[in-house]
Amino acid sequence: MTGAPKDKAPAKPKSATAKAVNGKMANGNGNGNGNGQTLARYEIRLSGLGGQGILTMGKLLGQALAIGHGYYVTQTQSYGPEARGGASRADLVVSSEPISYPKTEYLDLLVALSQEAAASYYSYLKPRGALLIDADLVRQSPSSVALALPFTRLAREKVGVPQATNVVALGAVAYLLPFARIEAMRKSLKESLPEKICDANIKALNLGYQEAKKRLGEPIALPDPGEDDVQAARMDLTEIMTED
Amino acid sequence: MTAPRKKRREAFLLGNEAVVEGALAAGCTFYAGYPITPSTEIMECMAKRLPHVPDGAFIQMEDEIASMGAVIGASLAGRKAMTATSGPGFSLMQEQIGYAAMTETPLVLVNVMRGGASTGLPTSPGQGDVQQARWGAHGDHPIIVLSATDVPECVEMTVAAFNFAEKYRSPVILLLDEITAHTREKIELPEPGDFEVFSRLTPTMPPEWYKPYEETMRGVPPMPPIGSGYRFHVTGLSHDPLGFPTSRPEEVRSLTERQFRKIDRFFEDIQIVEHVDTADAEVVVIAYGCVARSARLAVKQAREAGVRAGLLVLKTLYPFPRRHVEPMLRNCRLAVVPELNMGQLSREVKRVNEGYTTVRTINRIDGQIITPSQILKEIA
Amino acid sequence: MAEITQLIHQYLRHNKKFPLVFCPGCGHGIVLGSLVRSVHALGLAKDDVVIVAGIGCSGRIAAYVDFNTVHTTHGRALTVATGIKMANPKLTVIAVMGDGDAFSIGGNHLIHAARRNIGVTALVLNNFIYGMTGGQCSSTTPEGAYSHTCPQGQLESAFDIVELTRAAGAAGVSRGTVYHVKELDALMAEAISRPGFNLVEALTPCFTQYGRGNGFKSAVEMFKWLKSSCLSVERYEKLEDRTGKLPIGTFVRRDVDGLETRWANMRQALAAKKGGAA
Numbered sequence: 090m091t092g093a094p095k096d097k098a099p100a101k102p103k104s105a106t107a108k109a110v111n112g113k114m115a116n117g118n119g120n121g122n123g124n125g126q127t128l129a130r131y132e133i134r135l136s137g138l139g140g141q142g143i144l145t146m147g148k149l150l151g152q153a154l155a156i157g158h159g160y161y162v163t164q165t166q167s168y169g170p171e172a173r174g175g176a177s178r179a180d181l182v183v184s185s186e187p188i189s190y191p192k193t194e195y196l197d198l199l200v201a202l203s204q205e206a207a208a209s210y211y212s213y214l215k216p217r218g219a220l221l222i223d224a225d226l227v228r229q230s231p232s233s234v235a236l237a238l239p240f241t242r243l244a245r246e247k248v249g250v251p252q253a254t255n256v257v258a259l260g261a262v263a264y265l266l267p268f269a270r271i272e273a274m275r276k277s278l279k280e281s282l283p284e285k286i287c288d289a290n291i292k293a294l295n296l297g298y299q300e301a302k303k304r305l306g307e308p309i310a311l312p313d314p315g316e317d318d319v320q321a322a323r324m325d326l327t328e329i330m331t332e333d
Numbered sequence: 334m335t336a337p338r339k340k341r342r343e344a345f346l347l348g349n350e351a352v353v354e355g356a357l358a359a360g361c362t363f364y365a366g367y368p369i370t371p372s373t374e375i376m377e378c379m380a381k382r383l384p385h386v387p388d389g390a391f392i393q394m395e396d397e398i399a400s401m402g403a404v405i406g407a408s409l410a411g412r413k414a415m416t417a418t419s420g421p422g423f424s425l426m427q428e429q430i431g432y433a434a435m436t437e438t439p440l441v442l443v444n445v446m447r448g449g450a451s452t453g454l455p456t457s458p459g460q461g462d463v464q465q466a467r468w469g470a471h472g473d474h475p476i477i478v479l480s481a482t483d484v485p486e487c488v489e490m491t492v493a494a495f496n497f498a499e500k501y502r503s504p505v506i507l508l509l510d511e512i513t514a515h516t517r518e519k520i521e522l523p524e525p526g527d528f529e530v531f532s533r534l535t536p537t538m539p540p541e542w543y544k545p546y547e548e549t550m551r552g553v554p555p556m557p558p559i560g561s562g563y564r565f566h567v568t569g570l571s572h573d574p575l576g577f578p579t580s581r582p583e584e585v586r587s588l589t590e591r592q593f594r595k596i597d598r599f600f601e602d603i604q605i606v607e608h609v610d611t612a613d614a615e616v617v618v619i620a621y622g623c624v625a626r627s628a629r630l631a632v633k634q635a636r637e638a639g640v641r642a643g644l645l646v647l648k649t650l651y652p653f654p655r656r657h658v659e660p661m662l663r664n665c666r667l668a669v670v671p672e673l674n675m676g677q678l679s680r681e682v683k684r685v686n687e688g689y690t691t692v693r694t695i696n697r698i699d700g701q702i703i704t705p706s707q708i709l710k711e712i713a
Numbered sequence: 714m715a716e717i718t719q720l721i722h723q724y725l726r727h728n729k730k731f732p733l734v735f736c737p738g739c740g741h742g743i744v745l746g747s748l749v750r751s752v753h754a755l756g757l758a759k760d761d762v763v764i765v766a767g768i769g770c771s772g773r774i775a776a777y778v779d780f781n782t783v784h785t786t787h788g789r790a791l792t793v794a795t796g797i798k799m800a801n802p803k804l805t806v807i808a809v810m811g812d813g814d815a816f817s818i819g820g821n822h823l824i825h826a827a828r829r830n831i832g833v834t835a836l837v838l839n840n841f842i843y844g845m846t847g848g849q850c851s852s853t854t855p856e857g858a859y860s861h862t863c864p865q866g867q868l869e870s871a872f873d874i875v876e877l878t879r880a881a882g883a884a885g886v887s888r889g890t891v892y893h894v895k896e897l898d899a900l901m902a903e904a905i906s907r908p909g910f911n912l913v914e915a916l917t918p919c920f921t922q923y924g925r926g927n928g929f930k931s932a933v934e935m936f937k938w939l940k941s942s943c944l945s946v947e948r949y950e951k952l953e954d955r956t957g958k959l960p961i962g963t964f965v966r967r968d969v970d971g972l973e974t975r976w977a978n979m980r981q982a983l984a985a986k987k988g989g990a991a
């Protein structure tokens with residue numbers, strides 16, 4: 090082991106700098122066209138308690154949508170005191186266009202695996218946004234039109250692995266999102282999880298997907314582009330988003 | 334443009350993880366650091382990766398002063414070396430940054446800016462270290478400060494940071510913010526040949542002719558790794574071309590002047606900016622880091638509303654890209670500078686403006702990002 | 714005499730302005746000689762030796778010797794030395810520091826260098842005072858001694874360097890003086906050869922800033938004091954009355970690998986595992 094680096098002399102004319110100057114980078118982000126579906130900015134929040142695997146769920150979903158489907162995705166999450174205090178949250182913005190503002194502003198889909206999460210984040214939902222809750226853990230739904238499945242019970246009783254709750258929920262999300270493909274979710278799962286726990290998690294994912302198909306009706310309908318003026322509906326929520 | 338290639342490997346990474354990809358692509362083989370939110374993922378990722386990198390070395394030091402010391406030592410021994418930190422750690426590093434500038438030791442320092450002074454807001458974004466990055470170390474010294482707005486740019490700007498460090502024998506500071514560092518996005522993993530990679534020039538003359546701080550055409554003397562047969566003296570004292578301490582006015586002056594000139598002469602190479610719709614702009618937003626993302630949307634919305642707005646994204650903060658900023662100020666009726674601080678880069682904009690046009694600042698220091706609508710309100 | 718001339722030619726820099734910056738009677742120059750002689754005795758190539766110095770009169774030694782020399786910031790020599798050693802383990806890295814440098818401002822780095830046993834030799838020139846800044850107390854100034862920042866006498870107690878570095882885990886700890894030059898040469902050669910972190914404390918008089926204010930009439934008297942008060946550990950241990958006496962010699966000898974070696978071994982094991990799996 091010696092100290093001298095052995096880099097070859099520069100061979101390629103294009104430089105990091107040149108690349109960065111030329112507008113949006115070739116590197117990174119999607120081609121923006123997942124399932125052939127063009128998608129205006131779509132915002133998702135996954136929420137619950139620490140220990141429910143919310144952050145992993147966020148990463149898996151984001152990875153599947155970004156790499157498997159080719160959408161532009163930004164994923165952010167709760168850090169610090171909030172993350173330690175028991176609450177947990179992962180946010181995703183999905184779009185066919187490059188995403189400028191990376192954080193969520195106004196949710197299209199809120200997944201809540203705890204009563205506290207459902208109550209505190211419901212107000213961020215768009216008027217026609219969808220709410221998906223754990224039927225057992227969220228006793229008092231903030232909305233009468235919530236979609237509900239007993240994710241935790243399913244994971245415990247049907248998969249035999251209580252820790253797979255997040256992946257059961259992910260399966261349901263894969264069904265509900267009209268632009269998501271379950272195969273891409275499966276692939277994301279296989280690539281990210283250790284082999285030991287992979288089979289149980291694939292089982293959990295399929296279970297969530299099937300249960301949602303059986304009990305939750307049609308996938309979520311996307312708003313027609315231009316139907317309601319998204320721009321006007323987007324308000325500055327930063328005043329109340331103190332825990333961002 | 335290019336022929337279709339085989340599918341590239343993609344990954345869904347944090348900005349912090351993307352920095353590591355960039356560093357390794359640039360040839361970094363040494364990391365020393367001390368954990369601090371929100372930069373810690375850089376260190377943890379390096380700890381995982383470097384044992385597998387040829388000649389890779391990693392060490393967790395006892396504090397940030399020590400981390401900088403180890404990085405300086407490794408660089409003197411010929412390595413491309415880096416460290417990463419945040420606010421409080423960045424303050425501790427200042428004396429060593431000055432030493433690296435004075436001894437012309439290449440290194441990369443990533444500072445992931447968090448909110449507030451002192452311990453402040455450890456998990457919230459801020460941009461309050463901009464002036465510190467330029468002037469944090471005492472005494473006149475040149476420095477290069479870069480920034481990045483999203484995850485793919487974390488790769489590119491880290492590569493640029495290493496290239497500039499090596500090319501100009503200078504410490505390079507990459508300023509990120511908590512949002513950029515903690516957002517996951519897809520990147521294409523860099524592969525050999527993706528980037529032009531520079532390594533410092535080493536001397537070709539026999540050791541007895543070598544003068545470590547000699548005036549050269551580019552102002553950047555060649556630098557051999559310690560132990561390669563060129564025995565010379567390195568000191569933070571003002572020194573003569575041989576590296577020995579001096580207080581002779583003409584030697585002191587020519588040292589400092591050369592150190593500034595070596596950066597000044599290559600402004601064109603160093604000052605990286607991105608123009609978005611600025612050609613016909615009557616209003617320009619000048620932004621960097623995560624705020625530039627909000628600005629991008631705001632400018633688009635302003636255009637839709639009929640305002641000819643443009644965006645100038647500064648990826649190099651220092652040397653301040655006056656050549657790019659000044660013409661914008663001459664041609665626009667309004668310049669808006671949004672920042673997550675009480676007004677730091679806007680000072681430079683106002684300095685360059687010299688009263689020409691209206692410069693409006695948007696300052697946010699509550700740990701929240703400046704939203705597109707906040708910027709839109711100021712331009713439309 | 715001829716031998717000394719030869720060493721001067723071989724190891725001191727010709728292009729550097731002499732005489733030394735040190736005051737007449739300063740012990741630092743003697744330590745410089747000891748450093749050169751121990752490197753010579755070990756037969757090390759000049760290209761492979763790195764002197765990393767801190768700030769202080771002691772740190773100025775670096776500029777005079779014809780090795781790879783790095784004059785760093787106050788207290789941080791060991792951090793730079795650590796980076797150099799990790800980056801290129803085949804180099805012999807010697808950190809030259811003052812007592813203020815090593816034990817006051819750099820105290821944290823010292824105990825951590827000892828704990829992680831980085832393969833660096835720390836040579837500390839202990840004159841019980843901040844020489845360069847004009848005579849303020851350091852963390853080795855004895856209780857009751859005078860300095861410009863303790864004009865009424867030092868109220869704090871001094872570090873016991875040997876116990877400090879022993880407890881921190883150093884592979885080797887020794888003490889010598891500039892009066893006992895032969896022994897100092899040997900201590901240094903031994904420290905440089907032993908793997909892991911090794912500390913040599915060299916007691917060296919500073920008449921200008923310490924002796925004058927503490928009852929010594931001349932630099933010579935300070936050398937006489939070293940002669941009369943220092944004796945080998947072996948003899949010291951047998952003394953019944955140890956007041957006013959100081960042991961010199963090697964206090965700690967541990968058989969450990971340097972951190973750089975442990976790092977290299979870890980990498981080798983990783984590579985073997987990878988190779989085996991493929």
Ligand SMILES: Cc1ncc(C[n+]2csc(CCOP(=O)(O)OP(=O)(O)O)c2C)c(N)n1
Pocket residue numbers: 768769770771772787810811812813814815838840842843844845846851
């Ligand atoms: C950060 C910093 N603080 C203070 C100083 C001023 N300073 C220079 S040398 C020195 C003390 C040197 O004492 P010591 O290490 O014992 O070395 P000696 O001169 O006695 O050999 C001090 C405080 C400095 N250079 N840097």
Ligand code: SF4
Pocket residue numbers: 734735736738739740741770771840844845918919920921922
């Ligand atoms: S001040 Fe003391 S330590 Fe410094 S050169 Fe003079 S005698 Fe030596």
Ligand SMILES: [Mg+2]
Pocket residue numbers: 769811812813838839840841842843844851
């Ligand atoms: Mg001293």
